[in-house]
Amino acid sequence: MRNSGAPFVIEMESLVLGYSQASPLNEPFSARLEGAGIHLIVGRNGAGKSTLIRTLAGLQAPLKGSIKWKGQLLSKASAKERGEGMAFMASTPPRTSGLRVAEVLDLMSPTIALRDQTLRQVGATPWLDRRLSSLSDGQAQRVMLARALLQQTPWIVLDEPTAFLDAPSRTALRQTLLELSQTGVGMILASHDFHGLQGRDELTSIHALNASGWNALDRLHQATDWESQL
Amino acid sequence: MDRGMTVQQLFIVLGLGIVVQVLLHLAWGPISIDWLDAWSLIDSTDSLVLFHVRLPRVVTAMAAGSGLALSGLLLQTWFHNPLAGPSVLGISAGSSMGVALVLLTGLAWGWWGITSAAVLGGMLTLLLILLVSRRFQGSATLLIFGLMLSYVVGALVTVLQAEAAQDALQQFVFWGMGTFGQAPLKLSVVMLVMVLLAWKLVASKSRDLDAWTLGSLTAQSMGVDEKRLKYTVIGVTGVLAGIITAVCGPVAFLGLAIPHLVRLMCSERSHRLMIPLTILTGAFMALLADWGVRAPGLDGGGWPLNAVLSLLGGPMVVWVLFRKTWNA
Numbered sequence: 001m002r003n004s005g006a007p008f009v010i011e012m013e014s015l016v017l018g019y020s021q022a023s024p025l026n027e028p029f030s031a032r033l034e035g036a037g038i039h040l041i042v043g044r045n046g047a048g049k050s051t052l053i054r055t056l057a058g059l060q061a062p063l064k065g066s067i068k069w070k071g072q073l074l075s076k077a078s079a080k081e082r083g084e085g086m087a088f089m090a091s092t093p094p095r096t097s098g099l100r101v102a103e104v105l106d107l108m109s110p111t112i113a114l115r116d117q118t119l120r121q122v123g124a125t126p127w128l129d130r131r132l133s134s135l136s137d138g139q140a141q142r143v144m145l146a147r148a149l150l151q152q153t154p155w156i157v158l159d160e161p162t163a164f165l166d167a168p169s170r171t172a173l174r175q176t177l178l179e180l181s182q183t184g185v186g187m188i189l190a191s192h193d194f195h196g197l198q199g200r201d202e203l204t205s206i207h208a209l210n211a212s213g214w215n216a217l218d219r220l221h222q223a224t225d226w227e228s229q230l
Numbered sequence: 231m232d233r234g235m236t237v238q239q240l241f242i243v244l245g246l247g248i249v250v251q252v253l254l255h256l257a258w259g260p261i262s263i264d265w266l267d268a269w270s271l272i273d274s275t276d277s278l279v280l281f282h283v284r285l286p287r288v289v290t291a292m293a294a295g296s297g298l299a300l301s302g303l304l305l306q307t308w309f310h311n312p313l314a315g316p317s318v319l320g321i322s323a324g325s326s327m328g329v330a331l332v333l334l335t336g337l338a339w340g341w342w343g344i345t346s347a348a349v350l351g352g353m354l355t356l357l358l359i360l361l362v363s364r365r366f367q368g369s370a371t372l373l374i375f376g377l378m379l380s381y382v383v384g385a386l387v388t389v390l391q392a393e394a395a396q397d398a399l400q401q402f403v404f405w406g407m408g409t410f411g412q413a414p415l416k417l418s419v420v421m422l423v424m425v426l427l428a429w430k431l432v433a434s435k436s437r438d439l440d441a442w443t444l445g446s447l448t449a450q451s452m453g454v455d456e457k458r459l460k461y462t463v464i465g466v467t468g469v470l471a472g473i474i475t476a477v478c479g480p481v482a483f484l485g486l487a488i489p490h491l492v493r494l495m496c497s498e499r500s501h502r503l504m505i506p507l508t509i510l511t512g513a514f515m516a517l518l519a520d521w522g523v524r525a526p527g528l529d530g531g532g533w534p535l536n537a538v539l540s541l542l543g544g545p546m547v548v549w550v551l552f553r554k555t556w557n558a
Contacts, residue, residue: 059447083453090448096310097443098499107441107452131499144448151452 007154007186008085009034010056012214014065017051024063025051029213033188037204038181040197041190042217044230047209049190050091053159056188058082087151091160093140094132101127101135101143108150115150122146122176138169145176149185157188171196178202194226237503240496244510248292251517255288256280259524283411286418288517291410293421294478295488295516296509297470300428302485303508307439307501308463309363310446312550313373315486316352316471320379322485324355325475326406330387333402334394341417341476349472355379356468360460407534408479410520421473428466429509435462436501443499482536483543488512490550515542 014028025048033039043049054060056067058074067074069085077085097104101124105115119125124142132140141161148156158177162170174196181187181202197203206217208229217226257263263276298316305314316322328351331337332344359376366372391399405412413421432439438459441449450456474481492507493499522538 054447057451059450079450079455080453083451086451088448088451090445094444094448096312098493099440099443100499103440103500104444107437144444147444 005154006184007034007036008070009068010155011068011071012056012065013068015055015062015067016064017048017055018063019051021063026209026211027213028065030065031207031214031216033186033205035204036181036184036186038177038197038200038202039186039188039204040194040206041188041209042194042206042226042230043190043192043209045192047211047230049192049209050159052209053088053157053188053190057086057088057157059088083151083153085153086155086157087148087153089141089144089148089156089158089161091163093135093137093144097132100129100131102129104132104143104147105150108147108152110150118146118149121149121180123172136169138165138173141165141169141173142176145173149180153185155186155188157190159190160192161189162191162193198226237496237498237507240507241510244507244514247514248510248517251514252288252292255291255517255520255524256284259284281415286413286415287411287520289415289418289422290413290477291516291520292513293418293425294410294474294481295484295512295514295519297421297425297428297474297512298481298485299488299508299512299515300425300432300505301467301471302487303489303501303504304432304439304463304467305485306489307442308460309372310443311372312490313486313547315483316467317380317480317482318373318486319356319359319376320383321352321355321359321467321471322475322480323380323383325349325352325472326480327351327383327387328472329405329476330390330402333405334387334390334398336395336398341414345417345473345476348476349469352472352475353464353468355383356464360464405479406536408481408536408539409523410478410516410535411523413477417477421477424470424473425509428470429505431462432466433502433505435459436505439501479536481539483539483547484512484516487543487546487550488515490546491515 010033012029012031014030016024016026016028018025041049041052051060055062058067058077061075069077074082105119110118116125119128122142122145124139124146127135127139127143132143135143145161161177162173165173170193177187177189178200206226208215208217208226210230215229217229257265259279261275261279263280301321302315305316305319306312308314325348328347328349329344332347337343358379359372362375363372366375391402394402438449438454441452441454442459446456471485488511489504489508492504492511495511496507498504498507519535519538519542523532523535525532
């Protein structure tokens with residue numbers, strides 16, 4: 001069903017993240033991400049996970065260094081090219097949109113069949129005619145995940161999508177993400193909440209982000225081992 | 231969950247309401263026109279009243295109402311803020327500053343000078359707001375900034391007033407009350423054409439604006455060109471609010487209140503429908519408000535426009551504040 005192609009190679013070169021040159025978040029680091037499945041990025045609050053996610057998606061410029069998609073500089077890509085390469089899911093659902101769920105999804109111009117299939121995948125079918133603003137945070141995040149999937153991009157970046165959800169919604173959404181990771185899409189998931197993900201085969205790679213940069217972690221290790229790396 | 235009329239019904243009611251009001255506005259006034267005498271409509275007092283007084287007035291009212299309403303909708307969407315509007319954010323104040331500089335310093339620049347100064351003032355204000363709004367966390371900060379901007383600009387205008395000559399001051403005070411009845415026909419038609427052009431431009435951005443309601447980052451990740459959308463919002467809002475302010479004075483409430491009136495009347499929120507509905511409702515309400523201006527004193531001598539609009543608009547804004555969510 002997906003026609004997005006395999007996840008392309010993402011290269012980070014001497015990357016420094018942050019909002020102001022006066023206070024960079026990390027030492028320069030270089031790294032690459034490739035392949036389908038979930039790439040988990042763990043880090044403490046304030047380590048720059050959200051900033052990294054935005055920077056990888058081209059929604060924010062790095063302080064130093066560069067990012068390449070398929071060997072091409074991301075900074076040179078047009079808004080349209082960015083939208084075709086990577087979908088983005090924020091940590092909170094939109095608060096001020098009056099659109100109905102169907103209208104949100106139709107922004108991606110999917111076929112009815114694809115739309116309904118995607119709604120089933122994320123478990124959001126019953127809410128098609130509801131207003132986004134009338135849904136709970138957990139329900140709205142499922143709709144936003146469906147929207148991101150309908151963008152049919154090789155990559156989806158997720159900025160702590162479960163951060164504001166209650167425990168059952170969090171577990172359910174995480175389960176959905178694990179299932180989706182089997183469909184060939186590449187997902188970059190930033191999270192400080194990685195318990196329940198350790199040892200999972202769906203994790204393609206795990207990285208810790210902190211002030212000294214970026215460390216690859218072993219996915220077979222327990223979450224407590226990751227914690228020591230933060 | 232959904233209430234109100236269907237969209238088709240609403241379009242029909244607004245369309246008919248506008249046509250009927252235009253005809254009534256043209257027909258009614260202290261001087262009665264002999265509609266059956268075709269000759270008198272071409273040449274005589276009747277034609278003077280019709281083409282130099284009443285027609286420019288209805289065209290101005292429609293252009294101002296729809297232009298300000300469209301600006302309000304754009305600002306509310308762009309800033310994700312239900313209480314945004316050209317007067318709330320200080321854009322109208324910026325335009326007033328431009329007009330004050332021209333009128334009160336005695337520069338005899340005419341309509342075009344005043345209009346350009348108002349457009350420039352409005353756009354500069356909006357640019358300033360866009361520049362600082364990145365640093366704002368909550369939506370209240372933006373509104374307070376707009377309010378403070380209005381105060382500062384208002385103070386500057388007061389200083390100019392204190393220094394101004396008597397007749398220039400009188401002209402400026404009269405302008406400040408707001409009216410649809412001052413523009414010559416040509417200028418009113420120019421305004422209406424500008425609004426129609428803006429409508430066309432903004433309608434082509436419907437999808438981008440819908441996406442923007444999902445959050446600016448999400449929208450950009452969907453391929454929305456932030457800069458292009460931003461310049462559309464600045465351009466359309468600055469030009470429309472600027473021209474309208476120059477011609478009609480700092481018109482209150484229409485920009486803020488009309489989009490909410492549309493949301494009250496119908497359950498659609500997509501910009502594909504919100505844009506035309508907002509424009510038509512703006513024209514309808516401006517024509518309606520003008521009855522309050524014209525009726526008490528008959529053609530021109532009635533209540534000030536801004537008094538009528540504040541009496542109508544104030545309660546509406548309170549109603550917006552009292553609703554739990556602006557999209558409920």
